[in-house]
Amino acid sequence: MKTMIVREYNTVMLPDSYLLDLNTHQIKGCCGCWTCWWKTPGRCIHHDLDCFYHHYITAEKVTFYLTVSQGFISANLKTLFDRMIPLFLPYTNYGSGESMHDPRYERYPDIEIYYQDTFFNTAEKQIFEDYLQRTFYQFHSKTIHLTGETPGVRS
């Protein structure tokens, strides 16, 4: 099975898995220019994520190891999400009862998320989990699993 790991903690690595280490890789920000939809469909003007795009779209499963930052996902991960817009089409459908962009590719990977559960309260944790569920649902992933881990303890 082709897999990919995106990590902010943990040193886990699988053979033949592509790794995006967000501790060493600062993602260039989306500049909102729409080149990826209007001028070069599917391609961003920045090229730092070209390898990531290929591995993400061809992986069956992508595993994330995330830290919590100011009660939310980190700015670097948020920037990665912003830069994933070229993987979808500009056209919108409403079949699910809400707005949703059409897929550009035939299939999208299953998502497994582990995060360091450093939340002060359950309300903040709910916001974090709801947001990630929402995002990958709208990114057309069929399976999304989230697991909070106490820092330093792997279940």
Added chain:
Amino acid sequence: MKTLMLNGSPRADHGNTQLFIDHFQSGLTTPLPVRYLLRENPTTLALAMKEYDTILLVMPLYIHAMPGLVMKLFEELKPQSSHHQKIGFIVQAGFIESATARYLENYLSALAHRLNYTYLGTVIKGDAAACSILPHFFFGRLFKQLKALGVAYEKTGSFDPLLVKKLGNPVYLSKFQVRLLESRLVSRLNQVGWNWILKRNGCFENRYDRPFL
């Protein structure tokens, strides 16, 4: 009352966020200072924010939340020692229904609480992606509402709840709206804008490209 407006768009003063700020400001007798996250060091800006009683952060919705640029600023903010500072947000988005921003709204309210700011609320306006593309008369009503929001803010130091409600409509798409939007005619019409731009840029034939397979 000393208020600072922040523009959280990666398009800074060239995008829809700037139009929202301009029309809000048109309702004020004294314009408020505006700073652009794109052009600032987040650490320095976080320090500068302490000198104001109130922060109004205006931003586009990016992947159901704030742009990465805005999260960079949030990471630099430290909890206030007292509740004397206030913070409010104006979020504008491409999708029609404002419920699309409720994940962000929930987070912003929790963030204000976490940082000990008094939370003024979040104004959400959907269907705003074309504000800076289409002629302004298409958005006349919106711009009037933003001006009125500014007028009320100057008077009360808060967002007028009636205007917040109006701007937030529709919260969800009704079954009728969904059926209409999904109908062949309306979905064709919705594609016209995109297709026109794609054709003008000479890449209409490539619109379904899958470059990363």
